[in-house]
Amino acid sequence: MDIQIAPPYKQHSYWMQQAVSLAQLAGEAGEVPVGAIVVDGNNNAISAAQNYRERHHDPTAHAEVIALRLAGQYLHSWHLNNCTLYVTLEPCPMCAGAIIQARIKLLVYGADDPKSGAVRTVCNIPDSDCSYHRLEVLGGILESNCRQQLQSWFAQKRKCR
Numbered sequence: 029m030d031i032q033i034a035p036p037y038k039q040h041s042y043w044m045q046q047a048v049s050l051a052q053l054a055g056e057a058g059e060v061p062v063g064a065i066v067v068d069g070n071n072n073a074i075s076a077a078q079n080y081r082e083r084h085h086d087p088t089a090h091a092e093v094i095a096l097r098l099a100g101q102y103l104h105s106w107h108l109n110n111c112t113l114y115v116t117l118e119p120c121p122m123c124a125g126a127i128i129q130a131r132i133k134l135l136v137y138g139a140d141d142p143k144s145g146a147v148r149t150v151c152n153i154p155d156s157d158c159s160y161h162r163l164e165v166l167g168g169i170l171e172s173n174c175r176q177q178l179q180s181w182f183a184q185k186r187k188c189r
Contacts, residue, residue: 047076047116048138048174051116052177057078058082060178062078064076064115064116066095066096066098074102075098090123092126093126109133112136115135116139116174117141118147118148124146136167138168138173139171140171
């Protein structure tokens with residue numbers, strides 16, 4: 029796995045900002061604010077999603093999983109080889125596995141997840157022996173925005189308790 033911050037930063041920032049906007053909508057709906065977008069090889073968004081676990085009563089309704097499902101439906105294929113996934117938070121083990129299964133070319137994420145990050149923070153599923161697909165990873169895009177959005181949401185939740 030190649031973790032880097034490199035050009036084209038402007039393009040990655042644009043798509044990450046779109047994911048941040050989706051995360052905002054999720055937070056306003058009572059979900060953990062995470063947004064995800066799948067972009068094809070021609071730099072066109074083919075799917076976008078936000079967390080829906082609470083609203084759908086579904087433990088698998090993470091933004092990444094929903095975005096991957098929608099992208100597969102759009103392309104009529106589960107092979108997302110030439111696609112980039114943008115997500116505001118480092119994927120958990122379930123999502124990292126789904127990303128590997130979808131054969132995403134590049135994962136771009138915002139904030140590290142110190143509790144369940146499965147790309148580099150807690151564990152590294154893409155580089156483990158159980159991963160047959162080599163995933164390119166770009167972390168830290170709009171990291172402070174993504175982290176602040178999550179911290180503010182959780183602080184508000186604690187305040188309301």
